[in-house]
Structures are given as structure tokens and as C-alpha cells.
Amino acid sequence: xxxxxxxxxxxxxxxxxxxxxxxxxxxxxxxxxxxxxxxxxxxxxxxxxxxxxxxxxxxxxxxxxxxxxxxxxxxxxxxxxxxxxxxxxxxxxxxxxxxxxxxxxxxxxxxxxxxxxxxxxxxxxxxxxxxxxxxxxxxxxxxxxxxxxxxxxxxxxxxxxxxxxxxxxxxxxxxxxxxxxxxxxxxxxxxxxxxxxxxxxxxxxxxxxxxxxxxxxxxxxxxxxxxxxxxxxxxxxxxxxxxxxxxxxxxxxxxxxxxxxxxxxxxxxxxxxxxxxxxxxxxxxxxxxxxxxxxxxxxxxxxxxxxxxxxxxxxxxxxxxxxxxxxxxxxxxxxxxxxxxxxxxxxx
Numbered sequence: 001x002x003x004x005x006x007x008x009x010x011x012x013x014x015x016x017x018x019x020x021x022x023x024x025x026x027x028x029x030x031x032x033x034x035x036x037x038x039x040x041x042x043x044x045x046x047x048x049x050x051x052x053x054x055x056x057x058x059x060x061x062x063x064x065x066x067x068x069x070x071x072x073x074x075x076x077x078x079x080x081x082x083x084x085x086x087x088x089x090x091x092x093x094x095x096x097x098x099x100x101x102x103x104x105x106x107x108x109x110x111x112x113x114x115x116x117x118x119x120x121x122x123x124x125x126x127x128x129x130x131x132x133x134x135x136x137x138x139x140x141x142x143x144x145x146x147x148x149x150x151x152x153x154x155x156x157x158x159x160x161x162x163x164x165x166x167x168x169x170x171x172x173x174x175x176x177x178x179x180x181x182x183x184x185x186x187x188x189x190x191x192x193x194x195x196x197x198x199x200x201x202x203x204x205x206x207x208x209x210x211x212x213x214x215x216x217x218x219x220x221x222x223x224x225x226x227x228x229x230x231x232x233x234x235x236x237x238x239x240x241x242x243x244x245x246x247x248x249x250x251x252x253x254x255x256x257x258x259x260x261x262x263x264x265x266x267x268x269x270x271x272x273x274x275x276x277x278x279x280x281x282x283x284x285x286x287x288x289x290x291x292x293x294x295x296x297x298x299x300x301x302x303x304x305x306x307x308x309x310x311x312x313x314x315x316x317x318x319x320x321x322x323x324x325x326x327x328x329x330x331x332x333x334x335x336x337x338x339x340x341x342x343x344x345x346x347x348x
Contacts, residue, residue: 005048005115008074008083009038011057012093031057034089041119042087054083063096078114090120189237209292220292227288228281235277239270275339282335286328301327 011034035055042048054077056070066072077083086109088094095101109116109125116125159169167185180186213219243266251265267274293302301324308316 005051005085006083007042007048007051007053007085007087008077009035009042009053009055010071010074010086010088010094011035011038011055012061012063012068012071013057013059031059034093037089037119038087041117048085051085063092063094065097066095066100078112084113085115085117087117087119089118091118091123094118189233216292216298220289223288223292224285227285228278231281231284232274232277235273235280236270238277239273240266242273243269272343275342279332279335279339282332283328286331290324 011031013031013034035057039053042051042053054074056074058068058070061068061071074083074086078086086094091101095104105116105125108114114125117123162169162185168179168187169185173179173187173190175190177187178190180188209219209222213222247265247269251261256265290300290302290305293300294306301320305317305320305324308314308320
């Protein structure tokens with residue numbers, strides 16, 4: 001009568017083997033591939049096909065140590081006698097520490113009565129009862145350990161080189177950025193995060209700016225820059241994201257890269273949106289400047305209007321108001337003419 005086994009299927013995915021195109025392996029050691037291979041192997045062996053199976057998957061953990069949560073859970077079940085057979089795809093996915101691997105194979109598992117199968121290595125501990133795994137198993141374990149160390153050095157060197165080239169090598173983007181959707185190792189501004197800051201209106205910050213800034217001039221500059229920055233930024237992002245793909249294709253054909261591509265293709269193509277955003281921001285900054293003059297200055301049209309409104313001299317208040325409207329209209333017209341001149345190349 002065959003022994004009844006409770007099988008622990010152990011699967012591990014190292015971060016270096018995330019997909020077929022990355023790492024140094026031609027075949028991806030994905031979780032799904034390992035699961036399919038191991039279950040197919042068990043189904044094809046009559047002795048094991050009917051046995052109960054439990055799966056333990058370490059996704060993104062190194063094999064150079066055993067600090068892996070699912071592996072620890074599996075070993076706890078082994079100690080309680082709930083698992084008496086462990087099956088893996090190969091030794092490297094179980095561990096890349098050849099000393100610890102040998103200790104498990106020759107001491108721990110035989111002592112606990114656990115059968116160990118490594119499919120790709122053709123290893124079954126039932127074939128080595130009363131003996132060690134042989135020289136072949138030792139050599140394989142040493143090779144896996146050496147490969148891991150060599151891969152670590154190469155990965156570190158490659159990341160350092162990429163950082164020198166200005167590429168982003170982090171797994172997650174810092175707040176305010178997202179990983180670029182089409183270009184690897186590049187960050188893009190996160191519109192949602194930028195909007196979270198932009199929704200703080202400059203008029204809300206004005207009392208704090210007037211209170212904390214050393215001079216009224218400094219407070220005014222801060223409020224004007226803050227008020228115009230977000231509108232211009234979003235207009236720039238929108239302009240760049242909506243550039244006609246033909247412009248970028250032509251730039252690639254002409255082998256334009258870096259700053260040449262930025263100043264000769266990207267910014268000119270996005271300039272209609274950028275300038276439109278900047279002109280729109282002028283209105284809000286003008287209002288912000290008048291508000292700052294009313295409550296934090298001893299001069300300016302805002303101060304003039306507020307002063308005479310307090311004295312009840314409303315003809316002067318209206319005169320100041322009309323004067324400000326005229327100035328705003330003139331300034332906006334001048335900027336519109338400047339915008340048309342700069343964007344003359346887009347007409348027709």
C-alpha cells in the first residue's frame with residue numbers, strides 16, 4: 001500500500017525574473033508557469049495525483065535566505081506533520097544558499113520524514129534513502145548560489161549605470177509622479193497629485209503669506225507666482241500629452257534627442273496650450289495682486305479702492321475700479337497680440 005502524502009507545492013518568483021524579457025533567463029519563472037508545471041508533474045504520477053495539495057508562493061523574495069513568509073508557513077506545517085512532501089520546480093527556487101539547501105536535504109527533511117522533489121533537477125529524495133544526494137546535487141546548489149551572487153553584482157552595476165544616464169530605477173514612483181506609461185525608467189507628473197496642490201487657492205494662502213513674508217513685495221511675488229504656476233503647469237502637461245504623434249515620429253527620423261528634441265519639437269508643438277494657460281493665469285494673478293494690496297500694502301490700486309470705500313468717497317472707488325478694468329483689458333490685449341505673433345506658424 002502506497003504512503004499517503006500531503007503535498008506542499010512551493011513556488012517562488014524572484015524580482016529579477018519578473019517577466020520573460022527581463023533577468024537572464026530565456027523562460028520566465030512566473031508563478032503561473034511554476035504552478036502549471038508542478039501540478040502537471042503530480043497529475044502524471046499515479047502515486048501523487050490523488051494527494052491533497054497546499055500551495056505556498058513567495059512573490060518577489062530573494063532565494064539567498066529563508067526570510068520568506070509563505071516558506072515559513074510551509075515549514076510550520078511540516079513541523080506539525082501536516083505536510084510530508086515538498087515539490088518545487090528546481091533547487092534555485094527553493095534556495096540559492098547551497099549550504100542551507102544541503103542541510104535541509106540531508107538533515108532536516110530526512111529527520112522529519114519529508115520527501116522532497118525538484119522536478120527540473122530530476123531529484124527525488126526517495127531515490128537517495130540512506131545516502132546523500134550525491135556530487136551532482138552539491139554542484140547544482142553551488143552553481144545556483146554563485147549565479148545569485150553574480151546576478152546581484154551585475155544588477156547593481158546596471159542600475160548605477162542607468163542612474164548615471166538619468167534613468168529612474170525605483171520600483172515605485174514618489175508622490176507627485178507616476179511611472180511613465182510608455183517609456184521605461186522614466187517618471188511623469190501625476191496630474192491627480194498636482195491637482196491636489198493646485199486646488200488650494202492662492203486667495204486662501206494670502207493671509208498667511210502677508211503675515212509670514214518679510215515684506216509686502218515678497219508676499220506679492222509669492223502669491224502671483226503661485227497663482228500663475230498651476231494653470232501654466234497643467235496647460236503645459238496637457239499640451240505635451242496631446243502633441244501630434246507625427247511631430248515625434250519626424251523628430252525620431254531626424255534623430256533629434258534630449259534638449260534638441262525638447263526645444264525644437266516638444267515645446268513648440270505644445271506652445272499653443274502653454275501660452276493659453278499662461279494668459280488665463282494672468283487674470284487670476286491680477287485679482288490676487290489687487291486683493292494683496294487691499295489688505296497688506298500702503299500703496300497700489302487695491303489700497304486706493306479700499307481706503308476710499310472706508311471713507312465713503314464712492315466716486316473715487318468707482319474711478320479706481322474702472323481704472324483697474326482698463327489696465328487689465330490693455331494687458332490682456334497685449335498678451336493676446338504677443339501670443340498670436342509667437343504662434344503665427346500655427347495659422348493655416
